[in-house]
Amino acid sequence: MTRSTSNATSTLSLTDLPGPDVPVRRLCHPWRWISGGAVILLLAVIGRAFAVGQIQWPVVGEFLTAGVIITGFGWTLLISACALALGVILGFAFGIMRLSENPILRFAAWLYVWIFRGTPVLLQLLIWFNIALVFPRLYIPGLVDERMVDVVTPFVAAVLGLGVNEGSYLTEVVRGGISSVDRGQKEAAHTLGMTPGQTMRRIMLPQTLRLILPVLGNSAIGMLKFSSLAATIAMGEMLNAAQRIYFINGAVIELLFVCAAWYLAGTTVLSIGQYYLERHFGRDAAVAADRSWFKGRARRAAAVREA
Amino acid sequence: MSLAVKAVGIRKSFGHHEVLKNLDLEVAYGEVLCILGPSGSGKSTFLRCINHLETPNGGYVWVDGAIMGYALHRGALQELPVKRLRAQQSQLGMVFQHFNLFAHLTVLGNVIEGPMVVRGLRRAEAEARAMDLLEQVGMAAKASSYPSQLSGGQKQRVAIARALAMEPRVMLFDEPTSALDPELVGEVLEVMRNLARGGTTMIVVTHEIGFAREVADRVVVMIDGEIRETGAPEQVLSNPGDPRVRTFLSRVLA
Numbered sequence A: 001m002t003r004s005t006s007n008a009t010s011t012l013s014l015t016d017l018p019g020p021d022v023p024v025r026r027l028c029h030p031w032r033w034i035s036g037g038a039v040i041l042l043l044a045v046i047g048r049a050f051a052v053g054q055i056q057w058p059v060v061g062e063f064l065t066a067g068v069i070i071t072g073f074g075w076t077l078l079i080s081a082c083a084l085a086l087g088v089i090l091g092f093a094f095g096i097m098r099l100s101e102n103p104i105l106r107f108a109a110w111l112y113v114w115i116f117r118g119t120p121v122l123l124q125l126l127i128w129f130n131i132a133l134v135f136p137r138l139y140i141p142g143l144v145d146e147r148m149v150d151v152v153t154p155f156v157a158a159v160l161g162l163g164v165n166e167g168s169y170l171t172e173v174v175r176g177g178i179s180s181v182d183r184g185q186k187e188a189a190h191t192l193g194m195t196p197g198q199t200m201r202r203i204m205l206p207q208t209l210r211l212i213l214p215v216l217g218n219s220a221i222g223m224l225k226f227s228s229l230a231a232t233i234a235m236g237e238m239l240n241a242a243q244r245i246y247f248i249n250g251a252v253i254e255l256l257f258v259c260a261a262w263y264l265a266g267t268t269v270l271s272i273g274q275y276y277l278e279r280h281f282g283r284d285a286a287v288a289a290d291r292s293w294f295k296g297r298a299r300r301a302a303a304v305r306e307a
Numbered sequence B: 001m002s003l004a005v006k007a008v009g010i011r012k013s014f015g016h017h018e019v020l021k022n023l024d025l026e027v028a029y030g031e032v033l034c035i036l037g038p039s040g041s042g043k044s045t046f047l048r049c050i051n052h053l054e055t056p057n058g059g060y061v062w063v064d065g066a067i068m069g070y071a072l073h074r075g076a077l078q079e080l081p082v083k084r085l086r087a088q089q090s091q092l093g094m095v096f097q098h099f100n101l102f103a104h105l106t107v108l109g110n111v112i113e114g115p116m117v118v119r120g121l122r123r124a125e126a127e128a129r130a131m132d133l134l135e136q137v138g139m140a141a142k143a144s145s146y147p148s149q150l151s152g153g154q155k156q157r158v159a160i161a162r163a164l165a166m167e168p169r170v171m172l173f174d175e176p177t178s179a180l181d182p183e184l185v186g187e188v189l190e191v192m193r194n195l196a197r198g199g200t201t202m203i204v205v206t207h208e209i210g211f212a213r214e215v216a217d218r219v220v221v222m223i224d225g226e227i228r229e230t231g232a233p234e235q236v237l238s239n240p241g242d243p244r245v246r247t248f249l250s251r252v253l254a
């Protein structure tokens, strides 16, 4: 033992050893300073380029809070929220179908993922927007009978396009989440007499939800950005509003920068939210269990014990 | 002595591999039956067939006046809808080798889940009864812990309380101590010993020969999907007639 550890300092004899309060000198890291300095320099150069470039910063500032842009950003948020909600609903529905015992349901869910994950979302948006070319009327006996162009407005097309596409990704996430809950818990639920539906709702889904919440944070961030694609189908969200302004005043880059600022603000807020979600629903079940999210139930349990 | 469980001609194959070959077994109320046998002899499969976690390929299991998974209708067995099968399954409490506790629920949550969801008990009532059961298995102090915070022995005691909460007619144990560290085996066996003393009907698959000798009313030895020996523990364990049973026992008792 002593022989192997003394190898590195083999010439230092025991009598020369310093006392316990011997001072320690840390390594200095010159490369950290050099690389850090280089990056700061580069940032300064890029910053200066933009500052002196042909951008009218006052115009950026002026339009940052323009009514049309704010309204556009409102639409952006609304489209993203609706599409994400639709995506989550479809993701759970088809994710559960993917694991069904019924081969036809399994196939239908597979087909959904295959089609909507396998084609570009921009293309899907355009198809939804032009769906009236295929089905001129939307007719459900006793419920709806209207012209398709009146039903599928740009807003509806955007929500359908983005939501259905997102659902195809979330289907796979939900499927993975459900199948990662170990089979033994399912069997235990069955031996207690819980039906497949009860087992899914009470045992499998709560654990799946915990696994996929961090993923949903990513989805929300992605959705906020992808909603800009709706500009191509004449939806008056933020990018579209910006485009309509710069077609008139020609301040193209200024208005695009305005959009960038708003998107960054939105994704930053969502990232912060995601950080807290991930802290709540961390990988380790034991750590997650200690978090206040569950404290309500735990406290009730303690109350019973004292009673 | 009235019968609790009667298995008739149980056969089960996985692909071409015939795991259970025409098994018959009767268990009376209040009886403790231990099933011994080498690894891979089909003990777990048999237990899972009894409560229909696996559907037998042949034969059937009668539990307390009804055939598991079927209704006898004009001389044929008509498969039951899943809801009625689950009601039958809840008559058999199952304790698994790997505990299978619900990871997202507390100890108390695990125990009240079945009574609340399946039997529709109100939370307060379910919790009061669950706390009695947890007291019984010595886990009341951990009621608000999560399974990941428990030792293996504690998990298994919670799993036993969870199964008991459904007030089953018969308790099935599938090697309840073989995933445990040696020093934790005793606490689980102690709980099971108390259950046996209290008159609970139990079918226990185990490698714990000492437990079988002490607690079992009857011991069954399974080899290659067949019951080769059955009888009182002292008789089977010390003087088995079947040569393969003798080989198996000499190996585990050595």
Ligand SMILES: Nc1ncnc2c1ncn2[C@@H]1O[C@H](COP(=O)(O)OP(=O)(O)OP(=O)(O)O)[C@@H](O)[C@H]1O
Binding pocket: B014, B019, B037, B038, B039, B040, B041, B042, B043, B044, B045, B046, B175
């Ligand atoms: N779901 C399954 N699919 C395929 N084969 C299986 C399945 N379950 C069990 N088997 C096979 O059936 C045989 C009996 O398995 P079983 O688990 O019942 O044995 P066991 O007596 O409980 O063994 P052990 O003491 O190791 O638990 C084994 O050969 C096993 O490989």
Ligand SMILES: [Mg+2]
Binding pocket: B043, B044, B045, B174, B175
């Ligand atoms: Mg086994």
